[in-house]
Amino acid sequence: MRYLPLTDTDRGEMLARIGVNTVDDLFADIPSNVLLKAPLDLPRRKGELEVERIMSRMAAKNVPASSVPFFVGAGAYKHHVPATVDHLIQRSEFLTSYTPYQPEIAQGTLQYLFEFQTQVAALTGMDVANASMYDGSTGTGEAVLMAHRVTKRRKAVLSGGLHPHYVDVVQTLSKMASDDVVALAPDVSATEDLLASIDDSVSCVVVQTPDVFGNVRDLKAIADKAHQHGALLIAVFTEVMSLGLLQSPGSMGADIVVGEGQSIGNALNFGGPYVGLFATQSKYVRQMPGRLCGETADADGNRGFVLTLSTREQHIRRDKATSNICTNSGLCCLAFTIHMTLLGEAGLKRLARINHANAVKLADQLAGVKGVEVLNQTFFNEFTVMLAKPAAEVVERLAEKGVLAGVPVSRLLPGAGLDRLLLVASTEVNTDDDRAAFVAALKEVL
Amino acid sequence: MRYLPLTDTDRGEMLARIGVNTVDDLFADIPSNVLLKAPLDLPRRKGELEVERIMSRMAAKNVPASSVPFFVGAGAYKHHVPATVDHLIQRSEFLTSYTPYQPEIAQGTLQYLFEFQTQVAALTGMDVANASMYDGSTGTGEAVLMAHRVTKRRKAVLSGGLHPHYVDVVQTLSKMASDDVVALAPDVSATEDLLASIDDSVSCVVVQTPDVFGNVRDLKAIADKAHQHGALLIAVFTEVMSLGLLQSPGSMGADIVVGEGQSIGNALNFGGPYVGLFATQSKYVRQMPGRLCGETADADGNRGFVLTLSTREQHIRRDKATSNICTNSGLCCLAFTIHMTLLGEAGLKRLARINHANAVKLADQLAGVKGVEVLNQTFFNEFTVMLAKPAAEVVERLAEKGVLAGVPVSRLLPGAGLDRLLLVASTEVNTDDDRAAFVAALKEVL
C-alpha cells in the first residue's frame, strides 16, 4: 500500500524483536469476541487514478461559484484569492507541522500567528486578538461565555440583526449551560430598540454590523448604554472585508469583536474550514478563549515567539479552563495573514471599495426590475430585496437558468413570514455580464 | 504593480545615490531616436482575477485528455502522474533555483540529478546517462552528431520506423551541418532491410523500438552488423514506459540510447516541456553532449555532488564544444525521477504490463470492427490500424463524437500514401467504458 512503508520482511523482524509471534498478540487487550478477524465490509484499497475519478465524479455534481454569475453570501463570500496564498499554505513545513508546542522548531508558525494577531487587532480596532477560533459563529458563542465570566452575569441579549445561525449556536450553548438568552425578533430594517433590552442583569449585547440583512449599524449608543449598565458590547461581523471601509468596532466602543475571516485568503469550501477572528481589550485578555502567541527571547537573546498564557487553557486548567478549545484554524489563519499582507492597507481599502461599488451597482440595477424592491438604506456588499414571489422559489428557478442569486431569508428563518425576502451579495468577482445575466433572468422569473 | 517592490520614494532615493536625475539617464547609451518614450501599444497591466479569466477562456477551448476517451500517442502519452510529483516539483527550492553552478547550496538539485542519471542508465541498460536533453527528438539529433564525432564519419542511416518528426529534426540538423542522412522509407510492418544500408561509410544506424507504428524491434542483428563496420547503433524510444517490459537497448547492443521521458512524471503540455533521456557507454562519455552530475567530496570529506566534465561544454570550449546545449530539462527530470522512485521496479513493471494489457484488449476489440484491420504482429501500448476510410477524416468525426482516437499517419507523413492508417495508443488511463465508446463511435463512422 503506497502509504505504508513497512514490508512483510520488516514486519517479521520487528515482531521478533518485540518477542511476539503475530501482530494480534499486540492487540491482546481487545476482548476476543470484539476483535475483528476480517476487514470490514467496505471497499478494498484503490489507486490514485481510481480515487480521483470517484471524487471528481462527485465534485462534478456541484456548481462552483466561479462557473456562474454568483451572488450568494449570508456569512460566506466568494472572493478572489491570489495564487501565492494557496501555494504557500501547502509548503510542507506549514501544512505538516503541529501546534507549535516546541517553539524552537516552530518559529515559522509562531511568527505568522503573531503577525496575524497584530493584523486582527488593527482591523478590529482592539488591543489584542487571539490566534483564531474555528469560525465566526463558534467564536460568537465563546464571546458570550467570556462576557459571562467577565461580568459574572449570565444573560445575553442578541440583536435581531445577528445571523440566525449564529443565534442558534449561541442559544444551543446557552441552553446547555443553563444561561439566559434574549434573542430579539428578526430586524430587517435595523429599527429594533436594542437599548431597551439593556439593564443591570445583562452580561452582554451582541450586535452584528453589517447585519445579516446588510444594514450598516452604528454601535456607539449601544456601547454607551451597555457600559452604563456594566454590560459588554460584543460586535460581530460575518464579512471581514467590510472592515476595510467601515469604522472599526473598537472605535465604536466594542469590548469584544468577533467574526468570520473566511473572505480573506480562504475558499468557500461549502462552509468550512473557515477562520474565526476574536479580539478584545487588554484588560480582558486572561478571560479570552483560544490560543495566544507572545513575543519573548531565546537563550542567546534573539527575538522569538511562543504560545503563552496557556494557564487559561484546558490542558492545564482542565474543568476550570476558559474554554475547552485546544486548536485554532492554523492554516486558515496563515491564508488570512498572507492574503492580508499581500493586500496591505491600500489594497484592502481598494478591494473593499470595489465590493461596495459592485453592490451599489447591483442594487441600482435590481431596483429597476419590476417586482423587486431593495430594502436597505445602507449596506456594504450585501443587501436585502423584497420580491414579488417567494424567494426560495425564485432562487431555484434562477439556479436552473444558471444564476446563483442569493440566500432566501426563509432558509435562515423558516416560518418567520419573510418568505419574499432575498439576501443578495456582490463582490469583486462580479462583472457587468454577471449583473446583466442576473437582471435578465430575474425579469423572466418574476 | 504587484511584482515590483520599489516604491516611488525608493526610486527617488536610489537615483540620488547613483547621481542621476531620471531613470532615462541610465539608458543614455540607447540612441535617442530608438528609445521608446511611451509604453508600447499593448494592454496595460491586469489583476490576477482578470488574467485568470482570459487564460481560462482560452484553456476552455481545448479538449483535455482526461475529459474524453483518449487514444492519442505517436511520441507523447497520457499517463496518470501521482499528486506527490507535482507538489514536490513546485517546492520553491526546486522551482526557483538555477543550474547548480554553486554546488554547496545546490545539493538538492545535484543529488536528484545523480539519482536520475543512475535510473536512466539502469533503464536503458547503459553505463552512463546525462542529466537530460530538451526532449527525445533533439536528443536524437545530438546522438547522431555524437556518433559522427566518435566515428569521425558523417553519414547516418535512419530506420523507416523512426518517428517522422525525429527524422525531420535529424535531417534539418544534418543538412545545416552538411552531413549525410539516409532516411529509409516508412516501414509500417518492420520489414525493412536495415542491414543492407550499413557499410564502412556509415557513422550510425538509428532505430526506434517500439517503432512509430508500434512494432517491437529486435536490435541485436543490427548492432552486430553496425559494429562489424565500425558504426554505432543508436537506439531510440518515444515511450519510456516500454522499458519496463522490454529488453533494454543496452542488452541488445546499442551504443547510444536516446528517447523521450515524458511518460514518467510529465504532463502532455501540448508538446512541451518534455525530458530527453540520453545514455551511452563509458568509453564515449567525453563525447556525450549535455550536463553531467558526478560524485565527489567536500572539504570535510562528506559526499557531495557537482556538475562535471564541463570541459566538453560550450562555456569552456566555445566553438570546439561537443554541443551548444547549456541547459537541461531540470524540473522535468525531477518529475521523472520522483515518479520513477514512487513506482520503483515493481511498480514500473506492473504499470507497463497494464499498458500492454490495455493495448491488447483494445486491439482485439478494434479488430472486431468491420472496416478495421490491426496491422501489428507485435506492439507495446500503441499499434497501427488500417481503416476503410481516410484516417484523418475518421479522427475528425470521432472527435465530434467525443472520442480522441489517435494520430492519422497522414499527419506525420503527408503524401506517403498511408492515408488510411491510424496510430492508436492505450495506457493505464483507459477504461472498459473508453474502449466501448471508441468501438461504438467507430462503428458509426466507418
Added chain:
Amino acid sequence: QIEPLIFEIGHHETTGVDLDEPEAFTPRLGGLERKEAIGLPGLSEPEAMRHYVRLSQMNYGIDTGLFPLGSCTMKHNARLNERMARLPGFSDVHPLQPVSTVRGALEVMDELSRYLVTLTNTTTVALSPKAGAHGELCGMMAIKAAIEAKGEGKTRNVVLVPDSAHGTNPATAALIGFTVRPVPARDDGWVHVDDVKKLLGPDVAAIMLTNPNTCGLFENQVVEIAKAIHDAGAYFYCDGANFNAIVGKARPGDLGIDAMHINLHKTFSTPHGGGGPGSGPVVLSARLAPFAPVPFITAENGVLTLVEQAKDATEQPFGRMTAFHGQMGMYVRALTYMLSHGSDGMKQASEDAVLNANYIRASLADLFSQPFGDKPCMHEVLFDDAWLKDTGVTTLDFAKAMIDEGYHPMTMYFPLVVHGAMLIEPTESESKASLDLFIAALRDLAMSAKKGETERFSGAPYHAPRRRLDETRAARTPVLKWTKPAPFAEAAE
C-alpha cells in the same frame, strides 16, 4: 536566522494585489466610513513570497522528519487528498447555495458518514463539529439532551473522568454545567470497572473514557465498564482521539459506546497545519441518534437532501454547533484517505502503527522506564522519567536535546498521571529504517544522560532556528502584538 516582521518591512502604500479603483459612486454606508488608518503593512508579491518561505524554513513538519508526538498522530498527509479538496466542485461551493446545486457535496458527506458508521458500528454521525474538542462538546450535548428528554436533567449532573484524560474532557463537561468526578489512576494504567462502579449513582450522567487510553493502553475492561454505566442509566462518551490504533481491528459500537468523536486530522490524516483546522465528527448510538444536531443529511426518495431545521417528531436535534455544515474541506480529505486505504489498508495502518510503537518500546525498554510495566502498548508507547533520576536531566531537557539530533520531541508531561511522561507515537507512516535511526539516536542520548553529560541537555537545543525560549517572560509580561517602537514613532513625527 532572523526574519523581520511584516510590520518592519512592509509599507502602508505597498500592495501585492493589483486592483483598479472603481469608478466614482455614492457610497451607502450611512456615514460610518472609516476615517483613520488601519495600520496594515503591505508587501509586494516577491517580498511576501520570500517572507513566508523563510518563515516556513524555521518549522519542522512530518515531511521533514519523524514527528513522534504522542496523542497527536502525525502521520503522512497525502497530496492526493489536498488535490481533491481543491477541486472547484468542493472548494468553490457555498454552504447556502441551492441544495439542487450541491448534490455531490451531500454525497461526500453521506459517504463519509457511511464509512464512519461502519467503522464504528454505530447508528449515525454528527458531522459538523469543527475539531476534536468541539466534537466532545457535541457528544456531551447529545447526552445532556437525552437525559433531559428522560426528565432527569435536574438530577443527573455528574460526569466521571479518569485522571489520565485529555484536559478537553473535564473542560467540556464543565462548560455545559456538569460536575466532574475523577476516576483515580491505577498503577497498571487501566481504568478498573470496580473503581467505576464505586463512583456510579443516580447522579451520574456519563463517563468520558479515552480508548485506547492516553497511557497507550487499550482499556481491557471497557465492555464491563460500558455495561456498568448503562446499568446505572448513564451514557458512555468515548474520547476517540486514539481511534487510529484500532480502526478495522475493533468497533467502538461493539464495546458499548454511546458517543465518540473522531479526529479526522488524526485518524484519517487531514493535515494538522500548525494547529488546525481540525474536524471532529461524532458517531452516536441508537440511544443518542435522535438528538444529533442540525444540519444533517437524509435521503428523500433516494435523493440526498440537507435538513437544516428539524421537521418531524422522530428528530429532536439538540440545536446547532456551527453556522454551516462543518469542515467540508476535511471531509473530502478524509474520504479520499478512506477510499485510498480501503478496509484492508485501514486495518493494516492500525496494525503497523501498533507494531511501530511496540518496536520502539522493545528497542528502548532496557534503557527507559515504563510506568506500567513491560507490556505491549497500542499505537504509542509511554515512558516516565524514573530512569533519569539522579542524572540531572529532565524530561524537558531530554526533549530539547532530541531537537539537536534532528527530531521533533515526543509529547512530554502528558498524561499527567505519570511523572515526567514521555509519550511516543511513531504512526504507521515510518519505515523500519527510519525507526532504527530514531531508536539509535534516543539510545545515544539516553547513554549520554546516564553518563552525566548534562550540558548536552540543559542547554539544548543548540542547532535549531532558536535556542531555548523564555516562556516565563512571555507569560509574565505578555507582548501579544507588534507595536511601533517608540523612538521611530517620535522620529517620524
Added chain:
Amino acid sequence: QIEPLIFEIGHHETTGVDLDEPEAFTPRLGGLERKEAIGLPGLSEPEAMRHYVRLSQMNYGIDTGLFPLGSCTMKHNARLNERMARLPGFSDVHPLQPVSTVRGALEVMDELSRYLVTLTNTTTVALSPKAGAHGELCGMMAIKAAIEAKGEGKTRNVVLVPDSAHGTNPATAALIGFTVRPVPARDDGWVHVDDVKKLLGPDVAAIMLTNPNTCGLFENQVVEIAKAIHDAGAYFYCDGANFNAIVGKARPGDLGIDAMHINLHKTFSTPHGGGGPGSGPVVLSARLAPFAPVPFITAENGVLTLVEQAKDATEQPFGRMTAFHGQMGMYVRALTYMLSHGSDGMKQASEDAVLNANYIRASLADLFSQPFGDKPCMHEVLFDDAWLKDTGVTTLDFAKAMIDEGYHPMTMYFPLVVHGAMLIEPTESESKASLDLFIAALRDLAMSAKKGETERFSGAPYHAPRRRLDETRAARTPVLKWTKPAPFAEAAE
C-alpha cells in the same frame, strides 16, 4: 545534513503507486520481454515525500533569498503563472490531437507571438526552440537558409563573434559549419563599428552580438554595426539573453537585428527550475521570416490553424527544430506574465532592473573595481578582481564567502574578457531594503578581504549544506551513477 540516495534506502519490491495486476493475457512483444532485473529502487509515498523535501532543503532559490547571478535573470516566479500552466486545457492536451480540439492552445501561441513581435518590432517569431541555445541554433539556421537561397551558401561561411559573447554563440555557429571570427574586446566594454568593419567581407554570413552585452552595457554603436553588417550582405543575429533590460524601452527591430532569441525563462520569468526547462522563441526580420521552421500558426479565414508542413511557395521553412510545437507550458507562463505586467509594467520592470543594478554599482564603486570605468550599466553590473590584488582572496573565494552571508554568489569569471569577473544582476524583483542588506554584506566582506582576513574566504563556505566541493576529483575520476558498494554486494550473496 546528509540525505541518503534512493538506492540506499529503497527496495525493488517497494512501490509508492498502487496498481492492480492486469488479468491474465497473452503478450504481443515478439519474445522481447525483459528478463533481467532493472535495478530500480522504490519508496513508499511518505518516504519519497521526505526524501525530496529534504533534498530541496539543501537548495537555494529566488524564493529563499536574493539571487544575483549575472546574465541569468533570477527574477520572481509568480505562482499565478504556475497555476495557469496547470489548467487542464493547457497541461492535459496532446500535441497531435485534432486541431479542432486545441484552438485555445493555438490562441495562446498566437497571442504570445503578437506580444513578442510587438515588443521587438520584428515580422514573425519561431516559437518552437526549446531553450536559448536552441533558439540561437534556430536563428543561425534561418540565416544559413537565407544565404543558401541567395546562392551564397558556399562562400559566406564566417560568423563574427565578440570575445565577450556567451559560449553558446561560437558553439552554435560551429555546430552548423560556420567558421568563427572573433571580434576583439576593447577597454571600454563596447564593440566598435570600426573593428567590425575591418572584419567584414564577402565571406561573412553574420555577426552574433549580445545586446545589452555581457559586460552589462548597451552596445552604443549597434545601429551603425547593423548597417555595416547589412551593407556587407550579412545578417545580424542578436543574442537576446539580456533583452530583459530594455523591454518596453527599445525594440531590437529598430536597432536593425535580423534574428534574436528570447529566453522566456529570463525575460518573462518562467521558472529556471534548477536548470530548465527553458524556452527560446526567435523573432525574425522580414528578410528571414520566410525561412522560419515548422510548425507555425496561421489564420485561415479568421480561424487559427497549425502548419506542420510548408504548403505554398512563400514559405521556405528550413526544417524542424523539435518533434512538436515547443514549450507550451512556458508559453502559458510567459503570456500570463505579459498580461499581468502589461505594457506599462514591462517597461517599469526594465527600468527597475536597471535602477537596481546601478544602485548596487553606485553603492560599491568605492570598494570594488569596474573594468570599463565608472559609468552607468544596464540590468547587471560588472566588477573585476583588480581591487582584490594582493589580498590573497580570489573571485572564487569571495563568491564562496557570500554563501556564508546567506547569499547566492554572483556570476564569476564571466565574461571571459574581464579578469576575475564578478557579474551582479539583482533584477527588478528586489526591494530597496533587500538591496541595502546585500550591499552592506558585500561591503563588509570587501573590507574584511582588504584587511587580510583570508580565512573567512579561503575556507568558505562554512555555513552551507556542504563545505567547498572537490571539482577536480569529480572530473578526474568521474563517478556518474551509483553502484552497489562491493562489500555489501558480497555480504548479500
